Amino acid sequence: MKSVPKLIRRFVGILLLSSILLMILNIVLLVLFTLRQLPNAQPWKTAEEVVTALHQTEEGNYVLTDEMSLELSEADIWGIFIDNETKQVAWKTDNLPDTIPTAYTLSDIASLTRGYISDYPTFTGEAENGLVVLGYPQKSFWKHMWPSWDYQLIANLPRTFLTVLIINVIAIFIIYVTTNAKLLKSVKPITKGIQDLSVGEPVQIKESGLLSEISANINHTSDILQSQKYQLRKKETARANWIAGVSHDIRTPLSMVMGYAGQLKDDVNLTTEERQKAEVIVRQSKRIQNLINDLNLASKLEYNMQPINPTKHNLIAIVRQVVVDFINMDIEDNYTIQWETDAALIVCPVYADQGLLKRAISNLIQNSINHNGQGCKIYISVTADSGKCTVDVSDDGVGATDEQIEKFNNAPHYMVCDENTTEQRHGLGLLIVKQIISAHGGTTIIEHSSYGGFLVKLILPIQK
Amino acid sequence: MDFEYLKSKRLLLVDDEQELLDMVVSILKEEGFNHIATAKTLKEALALADNFQPELAILDVMLPDGNGFSLMEQLKQKGEYPILFLTARGEDEDKFKGFGLGADDYVVKPFLPKELIFRIMAILRRSYKDENPLITLQDSEIDFDRAEVIKGGEHIALTAKEHDILAALYRNAGRIVTIDALCEAAWGENPFGYENSLMAHIRRIREKIELNPSRPVSLITVKGLGYKLIVGGKQYEKRT
Numbered sequence: 001m002k003s004v005p006k007l008i009r010r011f012v013g014i015l016l017l018s019s020i021l022l023m024i025l026n027i028v029l030l031v032l033f034t035l036r037q038l039p040n041a042q043p044w045k046t047a048e049e050v051v052t053a054l055h056q057t058e059e060g061n062y063v064l065t066d067e068m069s070l071e072l073s074e075a076d077i078w079g080i081f082i083d084n085e086t087k088q089v090a091w092k093t094d095n096l097p098d099t100i101p102t103a104y105t106l107s108d109i110a111s112l113t114r115g116y117i118s119d120y121p122t123f124t125g126e127a128e129n130g131l132v133v134l135g136y137p138q139k140s141f142w143k144h145m146w147p148s149w150d151y152q153l154i155a156n157l158p159r160t161f162l163t164v165l166i167i168n169v170i171a172i173f174i175i176y177v178t179t180n181a182k183l184l185k186s187v188k189p190i191t192k193g194i195q196d197l198s199v200g201e202p203v204q205i206k207e208s209g210l211l212s213e214i215s216a217n218i219n220h221t222s223d224i225l226q227s228q229k230y231q232l233r234k235k236e237t238a239r240a241n242w243i244a245g246v247s248h249d250i251r252t253p254l255s256m257v258m259g260y261a262g263q264l265k266d267d268v269n270l271t272t273e274e275r276q277k278a279e280v281i282v283r284q285s286k287r288i289q290n291l292i293n294d295l296n297l298a299s300k301l302e303y304n305m306q307p308i309n310p311t312k313h314n315l316i317a318i319v320r321q322v323v324v325d326f327i328n329m330d331i332e333d334n335y336t337i338q339w340e341t342d343a344a345l346i347v348c349p350v351y352a353d354q355g356l357l358k359r360a361i362s363n364l365i366q367n368s369i370n371h372n373g374q375g376c377k378i379y380i381s382v383t384a385d386s387g388k389c390t391v392d393v394s395d396d397g398v399g400a401t402d403e404q405i406e407k408f409n410n411a412p413h414y415m416v417c418d419e420n421t422t423e424q425r426h427g428l429g430l431l432i433v434k435q436i437i438s439a440h441g442g443t444t445i446i447e448h449s450s451y452g453g454f455l456v457k458l459i460l461p462i463q464k
Numbered sequence: 465m466d467f468e469y470l471k472s473k474r475l476l477l478v479d480d481e482q483e484l485l486d487m488v489v490s491i492l493k494e495e496g497f498n499h500i501a502t503a504k505t506l507k508e509a510l511a512l513a514d515n516f517q518p519e520l521a522i523l524d525v526m527l528p529d530g531n532g533f534s535l536m537e538q539l540k541q542k543g544e545y546p547i548l549f550l551t552a553r554g555e556d557e558d559k560f561k562g563f564g565l566g567a568d569d570y571v572v573k574p575f576l577p578k579e580l581i582f583r584i585m586a587i588l589r590r591s592y593k594d595e596n597p598l599i600t601l602q603d604s605e606i607d608f609d610r611a612e613v614i615k616g617g618e619h620i621a622l623t624a625k626e627h628d629i630l631a632a633l634y635r636n637a638g639r640i641v642t643i644d645a646l647c648e649a650a651w652g653e654n655p656f657g658y659e660n661s662l663m664a665h666i667r668r669i670r671e672k673i674e675l676n677p678s679r680p681v682s683l684i685t686v687k688g689l690g691y692k693l694i695v696g697g698k699q700y701e702k703r704t
């Protein structure tokens with residue numbers, strides 16, 4: 001809902017801008033219209049022109065030029081000349097209406113200058129010894145009779161203008177909020193619903209108000225998503241259960257294979273060759289055992305069905321226990337495990353599920369053994385640096401090519417790959433290691449070992 | 465061999481598969497166990513338990529007429545003896561760890577004979593003290609009950625911590641015990657930073673049990689990892 005204030009800001013902005021634009025538009029229109037009126041809107045000027053076109057003859061009569069007379073009569077304008085001395089009309093046009101008086105007092109002259117004579121709008125022009133008065137047709141002009149304003153009003157005009165503007169803005173905002181409050185109120189649950197949808201939460205919005213149709217659609221979408229999620233989960237559970245079932249059913253028969261082969265391997269009554277054969281059976285059975293263990297765990301980790309119970313542990317102690325378990329199990333003579341951890345580093349606290357982490361490390365050691373049939377030295381070390389704890393498991397065995405290492409680091413494992421692959425398949429050991437480490441918020445890096453073979457680095461955050 | 469007396473213990477074996485029973489029996493017999501009774505169902509096992517009076521029960525989790533956990537509870541009412549589970553299900557591991565059902569240990573199928581024997585021997589050692597309480601080392605003998613070492617006729621007392629450390633080593637005789645596990649045995653849960661104290665204690669233990677403490681033959685250091693107690697002299701190590 002962060003976007004709502006932004007929405008309001010934007011809307012008010014648009015409204016303000018449009019009102020200002022509207023104002024400008026109005027002014028432009030006004031100017032355009034008045035401009036068109038201008039040619040016949042200059043009666044004061046015409047009066048001046050009449051003054052210059054009016055001449056006194058030698059007999060003392062006044063004569064207007066023919067040109068001007070024609071202009072006046074065409075526009076239906078009458079004119080008189082009032083003499084300064086006598087206050088009498090000394091000249092008049094032929095079309096002077098009867099209602100116009102022929103003598104004037106001072107107050108008459110003040111009144112006609114501002115306004116009208118018998119409803120004819122009048123305009124004056126000052127001559128040498130009199131006053132020219134032009135009378136325009138009735139209702140052709142409207143005259144402002146009292147052209148004066150309070151001085152303060154004019155002086156405060158900018159401030160007044162600003163105040164009005166601010167009041168306008170507030171008014172616009174109030175109008176916006178009141179008209180849109182209802183809309184916003186119905187939009188709010190919808191935006192929340194869409195947000196929840198995007199993270200896969202179930203959504204149920206009240207289907208009422210202005211946008212009830214949209215609410216109904218969102219609810220419907222949520223139902224579909226939830227049911228798909230449920231179906232998917234069901235399928236995943238079924239698959240994980242199927243794998244668990246298969247691995248369970250293999251365990252009991254495999255127990256017997258391993259049990260008897262294990263006995264034969266140590267039977268002193270058999271020939272060396274026979275005991276070696278038994279040993280191969282044991283070794284291969286162990287491979288099957290590892291595989292079914294891994295298969296089960298990998299599928300559970302992949303579908304998030306493996307409970308992870310992290311507590312605070314000393315990573316060094318966990319790794320040490322795994323190494324010791326391998327040594328105690330009597331791994332074959334041609335494999336040796338070298339503990340390379342600096343003796344000064346005693347504690348490396350991490351937040352981890354001990355069982356899973358042990359599994360990851362023993363998978364790496366087992367990998368080194370499985371891939372180096374001729375035997376190898378396995379080097380294990382724990383280091384702590386800048387908030388990270390790193391476990392290195394490396395060997396001096398056959399190692400891998402650059403291309404393979406690139407694949408181990410980046411390509412998806414066949415088990416979690418959604419395409420058909422013809423790639424040569426490798427075990428699940430590394431996949432599980434990666435899954436476990438990433439479930440602990442760590443990273444797995446596969447590299448060439450400085451000892452000549454394979455190196456896997458497990459990097460976990462240190463728990464303070 | 466020091467633990468020979470444990471092999472006369474009576475073992476009750478319960479599993480619904482006859483062939484698996486046969487195999488485990490053959491493994492146990494080969495190892496020298498002679499008193500073994502087998503049952504294929506919960507009912508059979510309960511009936512047998514009254515007469516046989518087992519000293520260790522090895523139970524499968526899945527039985528045709530019930531599960532191993534309920535069998536364990538009923539057996540525990542009849543007598544106090546350790547229980548070892550054989551399970552084919554990985555999920556059971558969580559149960560054993562999580563709920564502390566009272567089982568002494570569990571082995572996940574499939575298993576190697578050696579592994580099963582080691583677990584059985586470890587449980588028996590924990591549960592049944594030797595009639596002869598002395599543990600024989602190359603140069604001395606340990607008496608855990610009296611917390612003392614007998615070296616060349618001389619009785620040397622062990623402190624409480626030395627006793628705990630030696631006992632932890634003895635429970636895993638012939639195997640490496642990690643520094644961390646030994647610290648935990650002596651100082652309890654999450655024993656961070658006791659490594660130096662442990663080294664001091666080991667030195668003192670060696671002075672008591674070894675003829676030449678600077679060249680130990682019974683309490684061996686495995687550098688960076690832990691320590692190993694060799695019981696009964698060199699022969700024992702070769703034997704396993």
